[in-house]
Amino acid sequence: MRRRGELIRRALSVAALAGLAAAPAGAAGFGIFEQGTRAMGMAGAFTAQADDPSLLFHNAGGLAFVEQSDWQAGATYFTSTEAEFQGAAPFPGPDQQAEQEPLGEILPHAYYVRPINDTWKFGFGLYAPFGLTTEWQDPDQFSGRYISTRAAIRSVDLNPTIGWRTGNFGIGVGAIARVSDVELNRRLPVVNPFTFQVQDVGDLNLETDFGEGFGWNVGVLHRFNNSFSWGLSYRSKISIDYEGDARVRQISTGNAQLDAVVATRVPFNRDLPAEASIEFPDMASLGLAFALSPNLRLETDANWTGWSTFDTTEIDFVNNDLPDAEIRSDWEDVYNYRAGLRWTASPKSEWRIGYVFDETPQPEEAVTPLLPDADRNGFTLGYGYTGTWKIDLALMYLDFKERTRARSFEHEGDFFGTYNTQALLFGLTIGR
Amino acid sequence: MFRPSFKAALLGLTLLIAALPAAAQVDTGQANFNIYVAVGDSLTAGVASGGLVQTVQRNSYPILIYRQATGRTTGFEQPLISEPGIPALLELRSLVPLVIAQRGGQGTPLNLTLPRPYNNLGVPGAKIHDVRVTVTGGLHDAILRGLGSQLQQAVALHPTFVTLWAGNNDALSAALAGRVIEGVTLTPLADFTADYQAVVSALSGAGARLAIANIPDVTSIPFVTTLPPVVINPQTQQPVIVNGNPVPLIGPNGLLTAGDRVLLTAQAELATGRGIPAVLGGTGQPLSDGVVLSASEVSTINNRVAAFNTVIRAEATRVNAAFIDTNAVLRRAADTGISVGGITFTENFLTGGIFSLDGVHPTPFGYAYIANQFIAAINDQFDAEIPPVNLFPFVFGGASAAGSATAQKAEPQGIFTPLALKNLFWLLRVPDLDDQPSVTPPRRRRGRG
Numbered sequence: 001m002r003r004r005g006e007l008i009r010r011a012l013s014v015a016a017l018a019g020l021a022a023a024p025a026g027a028a029g030f031g032i033f034e035q036g037t038r039a040m041g042m043a044g045a046f047t048a049q050a051d052d053p054s055l056l057f058h059n060a061g062g063l064a065f066v067e068q069s070d071w072q073a074g075a076t077y078f079t080s081t082e083a084e085f086q087g088a089a090p091f092p093g094p095d096q097q098a099e100q101e102p103l104g105e106i107l108p109h110a111y112y113v114r115p116i117n118d119t120w121k122f123g124f125g126l127y128a129p130f131g132l133t134t135e136w137q138d139p140d141q142f143s144g145r146y147i148s149t150r151a152a153i154r155s156v157d158l159n160p161t162i163g164w165r166t167g168n169f170g171i172g173v174g175a176i177a178r179v180s181d182v183e184l185n186r187r188l189p190v191v192n193p194f195t196f197q198v199q200d201v202g203d204l205n206l207e208t209d210f211g212e213g214f215g216w217n218v219g220v221l222h223r224f225n226n227s228f229s230w231g232l233s234y235r236s237k238i239s240i241d242y243e244g245d246a247r248v249r250q251i252s253t254g255n256a257q258l259d260a261v262v263a264t265r266v267p268f269n270r271d272l273p274a275e276a277s278i279e280f281p282d283m284a285s286l287g288l289a290f291a292l293s294p295n296l297r298l299e300t301d302a303n304w305t306g307w308s309t310f311d312t313t314e315i316d317f318v319n320n321d322l323p324d325a326e327i328r329s330d331w332e333d334v335y336n337y338r339a340g341l342r343w344t345a346s347p348k349s350e351w352r353i354g355y356v357f358d359e360t361p362q363p364e365e366a367v368t369p370l371l372p373d374a375d376r377n378g379f380t381l382g383y384g385y386t387g388t389w390k391i392d393l394a395l396m397y398l399d400f401k402e403r404t405r406a407r408s409f410e411h412e413g414d415f416f417g418t419y420n421t422q423a424l425l426f427g428l429t430i431g432r
Numbered sequence: 433m434f435r436p437s438f439k440a441a442l443l444g445l446t447l448l449i450a451a452l453p454a455a456a457q458v459d460t461g462q463a464n465f466n467i468y469v470a471v472g473d474s475l476t477a478g479v480a481s482g483g484l485v486q487t488v489q490r491n492s493y494p495i496l497i498y499r500q501a502t503g504r505t506t507g508f509e510q511p512l513i514s515e516p517g518i519p520a521l522l523e524l525r526s527l528v529p530l531v532i533a534q535r536g537g538q539g540t541p542l543n544l545t546l547p548r549p550y551n552n553l554g555v556p557g558a559k560i561h562d563v564r565v566t567v568t569g570g571l572h573d574a575i576l577r578g579l580g581s582q583l584q585q586a587v588a589l590h591p592t593f594v595t596l597w598a599g600n601n602d603a604l605s606a607a608l609a610g611r612v613i614e615g616v617t618l619t620p621l622a623d624f625t626a627d628y629q630a631v632v633s634a635l636s637g638a639g640a641r642l643a644i645a646n647i648p649d650v651t652s653i654p655f656v657t658t659l660p661p662v663v664i665n666p667q668t669q670q671p672v673i674v675n676g677n678p679v680p681l682i683g684p685n686g687l688l689t690a691g692d693r694v695l696l697t698a699q700a701e702l703a704t705g706r707g708i709p710a711v712l713g714g715t716g717q718p719l720s721d722g723v724v725l726s727a728s729e730v731s732t733i734n735n736r737v738a739a740f741n742t743v744i745r746a747e748a749t750r751v752n753a754a755f756i757d758t759n760a761v762l763r764r765a766a767d768t769g770i771s772v773g774g775i776t777f778t779e780n781f782l783t784g785g786i787f788s789l790d791g792v793h794p795t796p797f798g799y800a801y802i803a804n805q806f807i808a809a810i811n812d813q814f815d816a817e818i819p820p821v822n823l824f825p826f827v828f829g830g831a832s833a834a835g836s837a838t839a840q841k842a843e844p845q846g847i848f849t850p851l852a853l854k855n856l857f858w859l860l861r862v863p864d865l866d867d868q869p870s871v872t873p874p875r876r877r878r879g880r881g
Contacts, residue, residue, distance in 0.1 A: 090804055091773045093822035143824065146774030189775045191785035194524050196795045197829035198775055198785065257527040411764070413771030 029373035030132035034076045035109050037392035037427035041382015042340025043354025045299040047231040047287030053111030056125030059233040060172025061221030063121045063163025069114035074429025078105040087417040092143035101135040121163035130155045134371050144369035145187040151370050155180035168223045176215040178238050183207045200251045201262045208244030227291040237282040245271035272321040279309040295344040307331040307361035331361040352382035367405040372419040374403035394427035461816030463641050465501040469591040470494030472598045476554025481789040482856045485517030494552050496803035501818045510552040511575045514539040519855035522789040534852045541574045549585035557861030559601045560627040570861050587638045594635045597645040603737050605862045607650040610722040612729045625743050632747045642753035646741040648762035651730045654781035655696050655791035661688035681707040684721040691727030698723035699847045754813035797826040
């Protein structure tokens with residue numbers, strides 16, 4: 001008697017596998033501008049001042065004005081206070097809500113600067129300008145689990161820099177070596193032919209090795225006089241190729257026949273080599289700083305980030321173990337605007353406040369559980385103390401605008417609903 | 433001739449109005465869903481897995497549209513059939529080996545005494561000519577109850593809105609029967625055009641706004657596309673390769689080519705070795721004409737469907753109806769799949785999620801998805817803001833048409849038991865073209881295995 005199992009295997013849609021191809025947008029708005037606590041207190045409006053070692057991130061032109069060797073190290077701690085999703089029809093519908101696991105990320109930074117002579121200066125910076133984790137609670141039940149359950153990207157930049165001073169102008173040029181890795185997790189679905197219900201059949205995990213890429217940065221700082229300075233800074237795009245192994249853990253459907261057939265179609269519990277590539281955007285900043293009084297300085301900055309580099313991310317399964325996935329993000333170049341105020345309360349202490357408006361590069365169609373982004377308003381407060389040690393502290397409240405998705409890219413599946421996110425950031429930097 | 437008595441009509445209308453709670457707050461634009469009538473065939477009635485049963489009917493695409501457009505759960509009457517359906521629904525008994533059989537017993541109509549026509553007048557197997565004039569035969573009796581044809585009853589309800597999805601069976605018979613016979617399994621274009629235009633004119637003339645859907649490619653359904661035209665090795669379930677090439681099956685007119693189609697009904701013959709060359713262990717006898725669609729038959733059917741669709745499109749434009757391109761929907765399902773929340777639904781048999789166990793009709797998810805296509809078209813045409821159906825319960829269960837897996841000893845020769853197949857063809861009014869004993873339709877109110 002002829003077996004008809006193959007009918008099933010052939011008919012068995014790579015729904016489980018094609019689901020991978022259907023996973024939409026990649027990581028979004030995952031730039032982190034908080035790379036030094038003094039600047040963070042002023043919402044990052046620091047390009048025209050750049051007067052502590054974190055200048056290596058904010059404006060390398062500031063390196064030119066360094067008079068003695070100086071270092072600082074610290075970290076920014078991100079935590080989410082709200083990260084919720086409310087579904088809408090047609091999918092996943094108004095009865096579905098979800099919450100992200102509370103974020104708790106620590107992003108380190110360390111800077112060292114020193115003069116070589118009156119004209120030439122040297123600096124070395126280490127910081128993490130791109131990173132993010134999005135992880136959803138209750139992955140077994142989360143309605144977006146076939147898109148993403150947990151996604152994370154980490155990166156570290158190493159940035160040796162040379163500064164050159166001429167009069168009141170400072171120019172800095174640096175090389176950037178970026179090291180990064182990516183993690184993606186999602187569930188794989190199948191339609192159970194006994195019930196015509198969708199069930200999980202696999203848990204897909206992809207963790208890449210560290211990939212590296214190289215770029216450069218340049219900055220100009222003009223300290224016009226004691227009352228006014230301006231600065232311009234640019235960081236280049238950097239492309240990184242990632243390699244890693246995906247693995248799929250089988251999840252039983254409760255039906256032994258179906259499990260057996262699925263096991264012949266999905267390569268469970270094996271290393272599946274995969275490659276991906278991300279082009280990180282270039283960034284430009286323009287800052288203007290004014291002394292409103294001897295103790296009060298105001299800076300306003302405009303930043304531009306070339307996020308249109310992030311349009312399609314392909315995950316290529318090298319041995320064709322699974323179909324390649326194409327993640328469409330179609331991000332846009334965006335601006336953000338910052339204003340910061342610093343008040344020198346005494347020779348040893350300073351207070352800072354700031355505000356930033358950060359446009360999201362992510363179009364509505366690309367808002368997904370992989371990384372839901374939104375325009376943000378950030379409010380900061382900072383304090384700096386200079387004694388034997390220098391200590392900076394800062395607090396930022398980051399309020400993401402409510403983001404609703406009610407459209408999809410052509411031929412992409414709907415996952416509609418509203419995201420609400422709020423985050424708190426704490427910064428601490430110490431130097432001597 | 434159907435002449436409702438004035439009293440009956442008045443009673444019907446009163447009951448209708450009395451059943452309506454306060455008006456819902458859905459913005460339906462220029463469309464009005466106070467009296468909504470659905471006209472069509474098995475797709476409109478809510479057939480799935482070879483039968484008509486209330487669990488699926490309660491989520492037929494017309495009633496889904498009604499609920500979304502009015503916010504009401506009552507007021508849209510359908511000819512509900514009790515479990516296990518008429519005919520009894522197919523269930524998947526086993527995946528490997530593949531066994532699809534009918535459930536035992538038979539359903540009965542539950543809503544026969546409604547004193548007015550149903551809102552959902554779709555009759556499985558109805559061609560456009562049937563919509564216009566047919567009163568009896570197959571499930572016409574249970575649904576039309578001798579009160580007139582679909583068209584007559586629709587008009588008698590004085591509908592404010594009508595959805596029309598008809599014409600599928602004018603081509604589907606050819607695909608299911610595996611034979612193109614003009615006037616028997618494939619409706620001539622002139623006849624189709626005359627009937628279609630008359631139906632649209634009458635519905636529009638009754639004062640209703642319309643939503644009209646065209647016909648999907650009947651040769652793209654899993655009933656037609658699942659089995660390949662080559663010999664399959666039962667052990668490996670892969671095509672047998674000889675001299676680097678797969679081995680074509682033996683069709684009624686010679687070896688099959690890539691453009692030929694082998695219907696699901698062929699599995700019974702393949703299981704006995706028919707269609708398979710003797711050198712590979714078969715009988716060397718050709719598959720019968722009725723289980724194969726040649727490339728030219730496929731082409732003829734597709735061209736006819738395209739011609740029908742041109743008529744349908746023109747009619748929709750003529751009466752300013754909302755137009756639903758279901759042909760494009762099925763084509764997209766076949767090309768790239770239909771993606772929802774990271775899940776890709778395809779037209780594949782059994783695990784694609786769009787087609788039910790008969791390989792012809794949608795699953796409840798498929799119907800819900802189609803309802804959203806109707807709603808989108810209605811919103812577009814009539815400036816409405818009807819919210820879409822929430823697909824979540826259709827994706828994850830609660831509205832399924834298949835039962836649970838029960839291990840069975842019975843192992844029929846083909847994918848469908850011969851009885852299941854006969855009942856499917858009865859339901860869809862596919863002409864009996866073979867020298868087989870004539871199909872005895874299941875009778876109401878009698879148990880039948």
